[in-house]
Structure formats: structure tokens, C-alpha cells
Amino acid sequence: xxxxxxxxxxxxxxxxxxxxxxxxxxxxxxxxxxxxxxxxxxxxxxxxxxxxxxxxxxxxxxxxxxxxxxxxxxxxxxxxxxxxxxxxxxxxxxxxxxxxxxxxxxxxxxxxxxxxxxxxxxxxxxxxxxxxxxxxxxxxxxxxxxxxxxxxxxxxxxxxxxxxxxxxxxxxxxxxxxxxxxxxxxxxxxxxxxxxxxxxxxxxxxxxxxxxxxxxxxxxxxxxxxxxxxxxxxxxxxxxxxxxxx
Amino acid sequence: xxxxxxxxxxxxxxxxxxxxxxxxxxxxxxxxxxxxxxxxxxxxxxxxxxxxxxxxxxxxxxxxxxxxxxxxxxxxxxxxxxxxxxxxxxxxxxxxxxxxxxxxxxxxxxxxxxxxxxxxxxxxxxxxxxxxxxxxxxxxxxxxxxxxxxxxxxxxxxxxxxxxxxxxxxxxxxxxxxxxxxxxxxxxxxxxxxxxxxxxxxxxxxxxxxxxxxxxxxxxxxxxxxxxxxxxxxxxxxxxxxxxxxxxxxxxxxxxxxxxxxxxxxxxxxxxxxxxxxxxxxxxxxxxxxxxxxxxxxxxxxxxxxxxxxxxxxxxxxxxxxxxxxxxxxxxxxxxxxxxxxxxxxxxxxxxxxxxxxxxxxxxxxxxxxxxxxxxxxxxxxxxxxxxxxxxxxxxxxxxxxxxxxxxxxxxxxxxxxxxxxxxxxxxxxxxxxxxxxxxx
Ligand SMILES: Cc1cc2nc3c(=O)[nH]c(=O)nc-3n(C[C@H](O)[C@H](O)[C@H](O)COP(=O)(O)OP(=O)(O)OC[C@H]3O[C@@H](n4cnc5c(N)ncnc54)[C@H](O)[C@@H]3O)c2cc1C
Numbered sequence: 001x002x003x004x005x006x007x008x009x010x011x012x013x014x015x016x017x018x019x020x021x022x023x024x025x026x027x028x029x030x031x032x033x034x035x036x037x038x039x040x041x042x043x044x045x046x047x048x049x050x051x052x053x054x055x056x057x058x059x060x061x062x063x064x065x066x067x068x069x070x071x072x073x074x075x076x077x078x079x080x081x082x083x084x085x086x087x088x089x090x091x092x093x094x095x096x097x098x099x100x101x102x103x104x105x106x107x108x109x110x111x112x113x114x115x116x117x118x119x120x121x122x123x124x125x126x127x128x129x130x131x132x133x134x135x136x137x138x139x140x141x142x143x144x145x146x147x148x149x150x151x152x153x154x155x156x157x158x159x160x161x162x163x164x165x166x167x168x169x170x171x172x173x174x175x176x177x178x179x180x181x182x183x184x185x186x187x188x189x190x191x192x193x194x195x196x197x198x199x200x201x202x203x204x205x206x207x208x209x210x211x212x213x214x215x216x217x218x219x220x221x222x223x224x225x226x227x228x229x230x231x232x233x234x235x236x237x238x239x240x241x242x243x244x245x246x
Numbered sequence: 247x248x249x250x251x252x253x254x255x256x257x258x259x260x261x262x263x264x265x266x267x268x269x270x271x272x273x274x275x276x277x278x279x280x281x282x283x284x285x286x287x288x289x290x291x292x293x294x295x296x297x298x299x300x301x302x303x304x305x306x307x308x309x310x311x312x313x314x315x316x317x318x319x320x321x322x323x324x325x326x327x328x329x330x331x332x333x334x335x336x337x338x339x340x341x342x343x344x345x346x347x348x349x350x351x352x353x354x355x356x357x358x359x360x361x362x363x364x365x366x367x368x369x370x371x372x373x374x375x376x377x378x379x380x381x382x383x384x385x386x387x388x389x390x391x392x393x394x395x396x397x398x399x400x401x402x403x404x405x406x407x408x409x410x411x412x413x414x415x416x417x418x419x420x421x422x423x424x425x426x427x428x429x430x431x432x433x434x435x436x437x438x439x440x441x442x443x444x445x446x447x448x449x450x451x452x453x454x455x456x457x458x459x460x461x462x463x464x465x466x467x468x469x470x471x472x473x474x475x476x477x478x479x480x481x482x483x484x485x486x487x488x489x490x491x492x493x494x495x496x497x498x499x500x501x502x503x504x505x506x507x508x509x510x511x512x513x514x515x516x517x518x519x520x521x522x523x524x525x526x527x528x529x530x531x532x533x534x535x536x537x538x539x540x541x542x543x544x545x546x547x548x549x550x551x552x553x554x555x556x557x558x559x560x561x562x563x564x565x566x567x568x569x570x571x572x573x574x575x576x577x578x579x580x581x582x583x584x585x586x587x588x589x590x591x592x593x594x595x596x597x598x599x600x601x602x603x604x605x606x607x608x609x610x611x612x613x614x615x616x617x618x619x620x621x622x623x624x625x626x627x628x629x630x631x632x633x634x635x636x637x638x639x640x641x642x643x644x645x646x647x648x649x650x651x652x653x654x655x656x657x658x659x660x661x662x663x664x665x666x667x668x669x670x671x672x673x674x675x676x677x678x679x680x681x682x683x684x685x686x687x
Contacts, residue, residue, distance in 0.1 A: 047307040051332050187267065
């Protein structure tokens with residue numbers, strides 16, 4: 001057993017998950033990766049071990065299987081110091097407008113599942129009196145847009161959950177970070193038209209998460225430009241906003 | 247279809263660009279006219295598929311690393327910058343690095359890149375023990391000096407034309423620090439520069455930056471940079487054994503108008519550069535590996551300095567025996583033209599390893615030219631001098647040489663093509679470069 005700090009990454013096989021795992025491993029943390037397909041996580045585990053000489057554990061986790069959450073946490077070899085949820089599903093807005101199953105999957109993957117699992121961790125962290133919870137939400141949750149409001153509304157719910165949890169947990173020594181990455185060049189956004197100057201690569205998000213945890217930041221817009229963009233978007237009057245095409 | 251170009255932004259052509267996420271997806275993506283692309287640092291059309299381009303930078307995992315020997319197994323999309331940042335602090339660096347660290351392992355193998363140490367330590371391929379290659383025929387093979395050795399030696403320096411490199415096992419160089427003990431020598435003309443490089447043969451690293459605007463008596467005046475890995479005892483008190491690599495502090499946000507780069511600005515820059523360097527000449531001092539190996543990396547997107555139309559790099563190697571006369575002639579023509587690049591690079595190379603590797607024992611000269619006016623004709627003339635001297639051009643930099651120039655420079659082409667044919671009888675793997683220079687049409 002090492003006495004090193006540990007981080008658990010839920011959604012470990014996503015590009016941002018991998019980047020976050022690398023950032024923490026580089027900083028000397030032992031890492032646990034959790035995802036639906038454990039075998040698919042093996043190469044990432046080997047990568048972290050080879051690069052940073054840290055301990056890496058793998059765990060099966062499905063964000064839609066809320067019934068398994070308690071036993072998932074119970075089966076972890078130890079309660080981590082930090083838990084990061086990067087789980088999410090962008091989905092296809094046009095499909096979600098008529099396909100209830102698809103809309104439900106988007107809502108559950110971006111809100112219900114992440115909020116419930118982080119809520120369970122929060123209880124255990126509060127009982128211990130320490131810990132950090134990181135939720136990767138989205139600028140899309142700052143205001144519903146015609147082009148992706150199913151996803152956006154779920155992220156809005158998740159952001160609200162995190163801010164409420166932060167208010168409560170901070171009194172018990174537990175810190176909650178909300179990350180709003182903006183456009184990131186990942187598998188999720190492949191083929192989408194992203195605005196160059198507002199787009200970052202996954203490692204930038206990974207480093208930003210590490211910094212936010214170490215500096216105890218509450219809400220991180222990964223690129224400072226987004227904070228401004230979203231401030232403008234949030235303050236546009238509804239009458240104007242509904243006419244905008246985006 | 248997407249518009250794609252190399253680092254020189256010339257030519258710009260249409261290609262289907264895919265970013266496979268698994269080796270199985272790589273296999274499925276290979277169709278007639280496909281080539282792999284690393285980080286797009288080749289200047290011309292080498293990393294653009296005849297119809298389809300597979301971006302490999304998503305394959306960036308290290309598979310295993312042995313800190314006792316420095317042997318590493320990794321996916322081909324890992325960037326050298328990532329390797330340096332990750333393993334540098336653990337006491338290991340790549341044996342060979344080119345002038346930018348933003349190249350992938352796959353790209354470095356495919357071009358068998360040379361560094362400032364080629365004259366004594368050889369190229370990138372020399373430190374590669376084996377490769378996992380997905381051939382055009384659809385097989386996945388492990389190739390090394392002993393196993394599938396034809397495929398191995400054709401892939402090292404083979405510009406991606408033997409198939410897609412998926413993984414490689416290579417050796418890293420153990421180092422005590424990330425610092426270089428540098429000695430700068432100023433040379434007042436070409437003879438002095440070549441003498442200094444000859445005298446620098448014993449140095450691990452050597453390279454000359456030539457002022458290619460200087461003419462007459464000053465023709466070939468340059469600064470020669472010799473370097474050795476510094477050990478801990480040479481560092482200043484309290485200095486970290488491994489320096490921090492800065493990201494680009496400056497970057498060129500937009501294409502500069504073509505007038506920004508003119509005779510006056512280039513002349514002024516070169517004059518300043520030479521004088522500042524000459525002042526540092528003489529003693530030796532310890533510098534971070536980053537500015538020593540990668541001086542251009544500190545300016546992001548510097549290729550935009552040359553404007554929208556892009557630029558060409560002309561990099562030739564001339565065999566040792568005739569080198570002085572030909573280099574003098576080339577430099578003279580370039581200086582008389584006056585619109586050449588900022589700085590030219592001159593260095594000594596040793597024997598190459600791959601069948602199509604660029605290096606041969608002699609001198610390599612690299613020059614940049616903006617794409618404008620009669621530049622293509624001018625470079626054709628320079629090519630004639632190179633061919634007459636038994637030299638060749640570097641494929642990783644080329645966007646325009648003729649078939650005749652290429653065939654004269656690479657006599658092992660026949661053997662290369664035979665191996666290529668055996669790995670890919672249907673001819674699936676093709677780049678714009680191979681269409682221009684190799685493939686029968
Ligand atoms: C500023 C600058 C300085 C440079 N200095 C030097 C130098 O000092 N010495 C030197 O030798 N070169 C130098 N180069 C050239 C550069 O090192 C090579 O072009 C290198 O191949 C670029 O690697 P890449 O990953 O960007 O590959 P790309 O440019 O994307 O591709 C280059 C070639 O590699 C092939 N390739 C890439 N990945 C794979 C793969 N996985 N499997 C099969 N084939 C693959 C491509 O098909 C293509 O033929 C320099 C380039 C720049 C921009």
C-alpha cells in the first residue's frame with residue numbers, strides 16, 4: 001500500500017477522462033478508472049503506469065445503472081480523495097425531439113446518473129470530513145439553445161445540483177468543483193464545426209481540472225473567453241435570444 | 247472532402263480525412279489511395295493521401311517502459327514533445343530529435359528524421375527496434391532487423407508508403423539533465439563554416455545557421471552551434487535537472503501580407519542574428535534543451551509569416567567530395583536572388599539506415615522560399631546542380647521536385663518499390679507525394 005493521494009475518474013475512457021487521469025498521474029496521484037468496458041480501459045491503465053509509475057485500478061461502472069451505485073462504491077478498495085465525473089452523452093437533438101428513449105438516455109446520462117453517484121460520494125466524503133468532487137458539466141447548461149436543449153437542460157440540472165452540493169458540503173470540509181469546458185476537440189465533437197479560438201484540446205481540460213482541485217476553485221470555464229461569451233449569452237433578453245440562430 | 251496541406255501550406259489539396267479510434271478502425275479505413283498522417287509537420291504533400299488521409303495523433307498511448315534500459319513501446323501517434331515532457335524528468339530523451347518537437351513517432355520513423363547528431367549517431371530509425379505495421383494488403387506484421395526485415399528497412403524512411411505504422415519499440419537515451427553545453431563559433435565565410443563543422447565532427451551535436459543574404463566575401467558566413475549533454479555538475483547552483491518546456495509564448499495569429507517578408511526585412515534580420523550570435527561566440531555555456539533543439543517552436547504558427555500562398559523548403563544533401571563547390575554555387579545564386587529565407591541551415595550528415603532514407607555522408611543545406619514569382623523555375627535550376635553532384639532532396643520537405651530529380655537521387659528506389667509491391671499488391675497505400683514521384687500513372 002502506498003500513502004499517495006488517489007483519484008477516481010468516472011468515464012475514464014473519454015478523451016477528457018484520459019486527459020484528467022494523465023494530469024493527476026503526472027502530479028503523483030494513484031488513479032482508478034471506471035467505465036462501462038473495463039477491457040477497453042486496459043491500454044489507458046498501461047499508459048499511465050508506464051509514463052508515471054503510479055498505481056492504476058480499473059472498475060466497471062455504468063452511469064445508467066443507478067441500482068448498482070451503492071455496491072460500486074462499496075466494492076472500491078478504498079474511498080478515493082477525489083472523484084471526477086466526466087460521464088456524459090451529447091446525443092442528437094433532432095432525434096431526441098421525437099425519440100423518447102434517446103431523450104431519456106441524454107437526460108439520464110448527463111444529469112440523473114452523474115448527480116446520484118456524486119451525491120453518494122459526497123455523503124461518504126462528508127462522513128470522513130474530506131474530499132473533492134469534480135463534475136464536468138457544460139456551458140450548454142448556462143442557457144438552453146434551440147440546437148441542443150435536451151443535452152443543455154440536463155447539464156443545467158447537473159450544474160445546479162453541483163452548486164447546491166457545494167454550498168452544503170463546503171461546511172463539512174468537502175470541496176465541489178464545476179467544470180464547464182466549452183468546445184473541446186474530442187470524439188464527442190468530431191465532425192462538428194467548432195469555433196477555433198474558443199476550442200481547446202483535451203489535455204488543456206485535464207490540466208485545468210487538476211489546477212481547480214489543487215486551488216479549490218468553485219467553477220471553472222476552461223478557456224477564460226467562455227466566461228465572457230456565456231455572460232453575454234446569459235444576459236441577452238429572451239426576446240432577442242429566441243431570434244438568434246445557434 | 248477537406249482541404250489539406252503540409253506545414254509549408256503548399257500545395258493545398260482535397261482529401262478525405264479520417265481519425266480512426268482503434269487499430270481495427272485503421273484497418274477498415276484503408277481503401278485505395280490512403281496514407282497515414284502524423285502531426286502534419288512534413289512541408290509538402292507527403293502526409294496527404296491520394297484520396298484518403300488517416301490522422302494518427304489519437305494513438306498516443308505508451309504501452310510499456312523499462313526505466314532500467316530506456317526501452318519503450320508506444321503507439322505511433324505519440325508526439326516527441328510528449329515523450330520529452332514525460333520521460334525527460336525521468337532521465338530519458340529521444341536519441342534523435344528534428345528541429346521541431348511537434349512530430350509524431352510514426353512521422354519520425356516514416357521520414358527517418360535526422361537531428362543535429364546525424365553525423366555521429368545516425369537517424370531516428372537507428373533507435374527503433376521493431377514496428378507494428380498494417381500493410382496495404384491488410385496484414386498486421388511486426389517488423390524488425392531480423393523479422394520481416396525488408397518491411398522494416400523500407401518503412402524506416404519510407405514516407406508512409408509501406409503501410410500504417412501502429413506501434414514502435416525504441417530505445418531512449420539516458421541523460422543526467424535536460425541541459426545542453428553549447429559552444430558557438432562564428433565563421434566569416436563558407437570555407438570557415440565547413441572547416442568548423444569538420445572540426446565539430448567529434449561533437450555530439452553540430453549545426454550551422456547560415457546568413458543566406460550575405461554575398462561576395464561574406465558568402466556563407468554563419469554561426470556554428472556545437473552541443474553536448476550537460477551533467478549535473480555543470481548546472482548552476484539550485485537549477486532543476488530538467489528545465490520546464492515553455493509553450494509558444496508568441497504566435498502568428500494571421501497570414502502576414504507578402505510584403506512583410508522582403509529584402510530589407512530579411513537582410514536586417516540576418517544581420518542582427520549574425521551579430522548577436524557572434525557576440526556569444528567563443529566560450530561555452532549551458533542552455534535548456536528546448537531553445538537548443540527547437541528554436542522555432544517558441545513561435546507558434548510561424549509558417550504564417552510567409553503569407554497565404556505558403557512556402558517551400560528546399561533541403562538537399564550533397565556528397566562530401568563535391569560539396570564545397572556546389573554549396574558555394576547554390577548560396578551565391580540564392581544570395582543574388584535576395585528573396586530567400588531568413589536563415590539557412592547547414593549540417594553534416596552520415597550514412598542513412600532505411601532504403602529510402604534521405605541522409606548520405608555529406609552536407610545538407612535547407613532553405614525556405616515564399617511561393618511567388620519564378621521560384622519553381624529557380625529551384626529546378628538548383629536541383630540540376632544537386633543532381634550533377636550526386637545529391638538528393640529530402641522527401642519530408644519536398645512539394646515540387648521532378649520525377650527525374652527524384653529518381654537520380656534515390657537509386658535504391660527499385661528495391662523499395664519491389665518491397666512495397668509485395669506488401670501491397672493492389673497499391674492501396676498512396677500519397678499525393680507518391681503519385682507525383684513514384685507511382686506509374
Ligand atoms: C520547424 C520544422 C523543423 C524540422 N526540422 C527537421 C529536422 O531537423 N530534421 C528532419 O529530419 N526533419 C525535420 N523536419 C521535418 C519533420 O521532422 C518531418 O516531416 C516529420 O516526418 C514530421 O512528422 P509528423 O508526425 O508531423 O508527420 P507528417 O508530416 O504528418 O507525415 C510525414 C510522413 O510520415 C508518414 N507518417 C506519419 N505517421 C505515420 C504512421 N503512423 N505510419 C506510417 N507513416 C506515417 C506520412 O505518411 C508522411 O509521409 C522539420 C519540420 C519542421 C516543421
